[in-house]
Amino acid sequence: MRSHLGGALRRADVGAKVTLGGWVHRSRDLGGLVFLTLRDREGVLQVSFNPDWTAPEVITAAAAVGVESVVLIEGTVHERPADQYNPEMATGEVEVRATAIRVVGPAVTPAIPVAVGRDAKPPAEELRLRHRVLDLRRPELQFALILRHRLMQATRSYLSGLGYLELETPILTKPTPEGARDFLVPSRVHAGEFYALPQSPQIYKQLFMCCGFDRYFQLARCFRDEDLRADRQLEFTQIDIEASFIGREDIITMAEGLIRALWAEAGIAVETPFARMSYADAMERYGCDRPDLRYDLAIADLSATFAGSESGIIQSALAAGGRVRGIVIPGGGAWSRKQVDELEAIAKSAGAGGLVRLKSAGGQVEGPLAKFLSPEAQAALGLSDGDLLLAVAGADRISSPALDRVRQECAVRLGLVDPAVRRFLWVLDFPMFDQDPETGALAAVHHPFTSPNADDMAAHPGAPERWRALAYDCVLNGMELGGGSIRTSDPAVQSRMFGLLGIAETSEQERRFGFLLEGLRAGAPPHGGIAFGFDRIAMLLAGATSLRDVIAFPKTTAARALFEGAPSVVPVQDLEELHIRTVTGA
RNA sequence: GGGGGCGUAGCUCAGUUUGGUUAGAGCACUCGACUGUCACUCGAGAGGUCGCGGGUUCGAGCCCCGUCGCUCCCGCCA
Numbered sequence: 273m274r275s276h277l278g279g280a281l282r283r284a285d286v287g288a289k290v291t292l293g294g295w296v297h298r299s300r301d302l303g304g305l306v307f308l309t310l311r312d313r314e315g316v317l318q319v320s321f322n323p324d325w326t327a328p329e330v331i332t333a334a335a336a337v338g339v340e341s342v343v344l345i346e347g348t349v350h351e352r353p354a355d356q357y358n359p360e361m362a363t364g365e366v367e368v369r370a371t372a373i374r375v376v377g378p379a380v381t382p383a384i385p386v387a388v389g390r391d392a393k394p395p396a397e398e399l400r401l402r403h404r405v406l407d408l409r410r411p412e413l414q415f416a417l418i419l420r421h422r423l424m425q426a427t428r429s430y431l432s433g434l435g436y437l438e439l440e441t442p443i444l445t446k447p448t449p450e451g452a453r454d455f456l457v458p459s460r461v462h463a464g465e466f467y468a469l470p471q472s473p474q475i476y477k478q479l480f481m482c483c484g485f486d487r488y489f490q491l492a493r494c495f496r497d498e499d500l501r502a503d504r505q506l507e508f509t510q511i512d513i514e515a516s517f518i519g520r521e522d523i524i525t526m527a528e529g530l531i532r533a534l535w536a537e538a539g540i541a542v543e544t545p546f547a548r549m550s551y552a553d554a555m556e557r558y559g560c561d562r563p564d565l566r567y568d569l570a571i572a573d574l575s576a577t578f579a580g581s582e583s584g585i586i587q588s589a590l591a592a593g594g595r596v597r598g599i600v601i602p603g604g605g606a607w608s609r610k611q612v613d614e615l616e617a618i619a620k621s622a623g624a625g626g627l628v629r630l631k632s633a634g635g636q637v638e639g640p641l642a643k644f645l646s647p648e649a650q651a652a653l654g655l656s657d658g659d660l661l662l663a664v665a666g667a668d669r670i671s672s673p674a675l676d677r678v679r680q681e682c683a684v685r686l687g688l689v690d691p692a693v694r695r696f697l698w699v700l701d702f703p704m705f706d707q708d709p710e711t712g713a714l715a716a717v718h719h720p721f722t723s724p725n726a727d728d729m730a731a732h733p734g735a736p737e738r739w740r741a742l743a744y745d746c747v748l749n750g751m752e753l754g755g756g757s758i759r760t761s762d763p764a765v766q767s768r769m770f771g772l773l774g775i776a777e778t779s780e781q782e783r784r785f786g787f788l789l790e791g792l793r794a795g796a797p798p799h800g801g802i803a804f805g806f807d808r809i810a811m812l813l814a815g816a817t818s819l820r821d822v823i824a825f826p827k828t829t830a831a832r833a834l835f836e837g838a839p840s841v842v843p844v845q846d847l848e849e850l851h852i853r854t855v856t857g858a
Numbered sequence: 859g860g861g862g863g864c865g866u867a868g869c870u871c872a873g874u875u876u877g878g879u880u881a882g883a884g885c886a887c888u889c890g891a892c893u894g895u896c897a898c899u900c901g902a903g904a905g906g907u908c909g910c911g912g913g914u915u916c917g918a919g920c921c922c923c924g925u926c927g928c929u930c931c932c933g934c935c936a
Contacts, residue, residue: 302899303892318896339886358896381887385869389885389897393870398928452935472936498935499859621932718936745936752936805936829929 273344279314283365285349290368292317292345293376295409296337297387306334309387310345310368313414318358318367319345325369334373340386340406342377345370382406397820397828404825404835416814416822422537423810424491427511430533434526436487436513441476443469443493446787451719452496455506463851469495472803475788477514478721478759481799482791489513491806500829502818503808507827511754511809514801520742520758524698527746527754527802531696538813546696546746554699555668559676561702564750565695567688569679571597571672574663577652581644585625589665597671598628598663601682605631605658611685612660615678619664624674628663632656669709680750697747701725704741705772714772718743721766721788722757723800736772742800753809756802763792 276285278292297311306321321334325348337343347370358364383402384395386409394400400407407413428438447454447468455469470476472494480488492512500506511530515522528544535542547565554563557570578586578596586596604612616627630639632655637645639661645653655661662678664671683689704724705714716722718741728739742758760766766789770781781789810822820826827833847854 298896298898300895300898301892302895305893305895307895307898309896320894322893324893353894356894356896361896364896381868383868385886387897388869392885392897395869396865396928398865399869401928496935499933501935502930504935755936803936828927830927832927834928 277312277314278310278317278319278345278368279312279363281317281349281363281366281368283351286351286366288349290347290349292319292347292368294343294345295379295386296339296341296343299335299337299339301335304331306331308334308337308343308345308370310343311387311409311411313418315362315411317363318361319347319370320367321370321373326371330370330373333375334370337373337375338379338381340379340382340409341375342379344374344376346372386410398834401820401826401828401834408824413821416810416816417824419538419814420810420822423534423806423813426533426537427489427491427530427806430530431487431489431513434487434529436489436515437485438490439480439485439488440490441470441473441492445470445476448475451715452498455495455497458850458852460850471496472510473512474719474721475785477512477801478788478796478799479791481514481516482794482796484516484797486516486797488515488801492803500827500831502820503811505807505819505823505826506831508819509806511804511806512801513756513803514799516797516799518798518800520700520744520800523756523758523800523802524744527756527804530804531746531753534809535813540694540813542694542696546698548698548700550701551699551703551740552701555672558679559672559674560750561699562745562747562750562752563697564680564683564689565697566690566693566749567683567686569599569601569682569688571599571675571679574598574653577645577649578663578665580646580649581641583641583644586628586641586644586665592667594666595668595671596628596663596665597668597675598661599675599679599682600653600655601660601662601686602656603658603686604660604662604682605633607660607685612662615662615681618677618681619662619674622674622677623670624664625666625670626664627678628661628665630655630661630663632659693749695749699745699747700743701740702743702745703737704728704739705737707737713774716769716773717741718755718757720769720773721759723760723765724769744802746802746804748812751808751812752805754802754804756800758798758800761792761796761798763789763796766792 274293275291278294292310294310294312297309297316300307304323308319310317310319321331345368347368349366350369352365352367384399384406386406388394444457444467448471452471456466457469459465459467473490473492477488490512492510493507494510495507497506528546532542532544551561554561559571573595574597575590575595579590612629619627628641630637630642637650637655653661664674702717704717704722706717707714714736722741722743725740725742732738745755746753760769767781770785775781807819807822811819814822816822825833825835
């Protein structure tokens with residue numbers, strides 16, 4: 273039906289007789305002379321209807337077509353006169369002189385505009401989602417989804433090239449303990465029983481290793497029934513990878529190559545290897561496990577300096593085993609009382625009791641606590657003129673998240689966040705467990721299948737909260753791109769892990785994880801892997817600010833699909849067949 | 859579950875401060891004019907449950923209460 277994609281025509285195509293199919297992007301009727309802008313996935317192209325080469329009834333038909341209608345056009349590619357080039361169009365040096373037009377898909381007047389002006393705001397997101405077919409016609413979204421496709425192909429090409437096999441895992445599966453709420457699917461055949469949608473293919477990919485498939489990957493759909501965010505959807509795609517007979521360094525090298533290949537697909541050169549930092553250092557210096565290294569503003573331990581102060585707040589924090597930690601902000605001394613109050617509010621919302629503030633001006637240290645500090649202590653702070661010191665006294669569990677947020681906000685205020693800079697980072701040696709400060713209960717930081725560090729187990733056999741894990745996260749500019757670990761391949765160790773996590777009963781372990789334990793007992797190779805958040809990577813590389821712009825049919829933050837209207841009520845008979853009765857008011 | 863922002867014509871918005879005549883603009887749409895436009899231009903026209911419900915008032919787009927939707931964030935979620 274078509275001979276060319278109109279948006280791809282260039283000066284080299286001049287002279288070609290073409291048949292084009294596409295959408296009417298804009299139309300300009302000059303009276304006896306009509307221009308249509310035709311749009312397809314390659315771009316937009318001007319088609320001219322002129323009595324010199326177009327029959328009168330064709331011109332009449334062209335003048336009558338509404339925008340967003342689908343047309344088939346016949347004509348010839350001509351170079352435009354040099355003074356009529358349109359530098360804003362990739363096809364701007366040519367036009368197609370039409371001899372025929374057929375409206376094959378007339379369109380009603382669009383509810384939201386597709387051809388938006390240069391400075392025009394796009395319609396409200398609700399309308400964009402409600403009229404998604406129109407929204408997805410916009411060149412930016414076409415670009416984003418086409419880039420997404422290319423990133424998928426680059427992933428496949430890179431990993432296949434390394435011998436990885438793309439293997440599929442079930443969507444209807446068994447509830448697993450990733451920590452998030454599962455989506456459940458009722459079984460019609462087995463009354464009262466449910467499948468779960470996978471939060472990730474974690475166990476299946478480990479089983480593949482036990483099967484001997486050796487190198488696995490999948491562009492895996494994952495499902496988590498939690499509240500949404502700009503960067504979080506109910507269903508999302510992961511680049512899921514697992515390999516056998518490898519160690520941490522093998523995974524890191526492979527993953528750096530993958531990142532390089534993906535960024536190259538978007539035209540960005542990435543240097544490897546990436547920087548590395550231990551979890552402990554990241555928490556100590558930046559207060560978080562995925563620091564943005566585009567700026568420093570590192571946290572320092574000031575406990576020794578403040579030890580001699582007579583401030584009650586400080587003394588009680590230190591007495592309780594806490595520390596005083598703070599950030600020196602060059603130039604922050606010029607900030608107003610109100611601006612610093614705002615920073616304190618941020619620290620408080622993160623759980624801190626308040627912010628200790630000291631600034632250096634004219635060689636003097638000023639601030640509410642300055643009088644408690646000896647001249648020696650004041651000098652030890654190392655403040656230069658104009659510096660502001662913001663500190664939090666208390667347990668690290670409190671001060672780290674508070675200083676993390678303060679640090680990020682200060683960086684924004686100081687203009688230190690350069691979007692053109694990319695600082696990739698591996699965070700290594702995560703702790704194996706997170707301990708609830710009240711109950712003492714352990715929870716897996718990564719997941720229960722991660723292998724603990726064998727040296728730590730040997731050194732502190734009775735203190736699992738001190739064990740590190742063979743886990744690693746890949747971080748870019750403060751964002752987690754992906755993470756993984758070397759897994760436990762010894763079924764006895766795995767069983768012990770379940771025990772530490774509160775699943776002590778053998779029968780309970782077998783009921784929930786028997787299929788994994790059976791795989792491990794059948795002879796498991798040492799293995800490990802990693803998973804990257806594919807949507808988030810696509811969002812970054814497309815220059816989008818919301819995941820919804822790189823997902824064709826996303827959900828709103830209220831977990832609704834506005835275009836198709838999901839979720840929706842279903843007939844009672846359907847529920848009965850599934851052995852389900854709804855509760856009133858639902 | 860909690861907090862913030864937004865909701866006025868098909869779309870983007872003004873009008874809400876301090877309640878007061880018939881709620882406006884640009885774009886889109888309809889009709890007309892126009893032979894090289896490219897966000898075509900020009901003229902005319904049509905288009906409104908001011909998200910929804912209730913209240914206060916002589917009178918509500920504007921004030922009060924409730925509710926719904928979208929969005930950002932916290933909780934939650936790697």
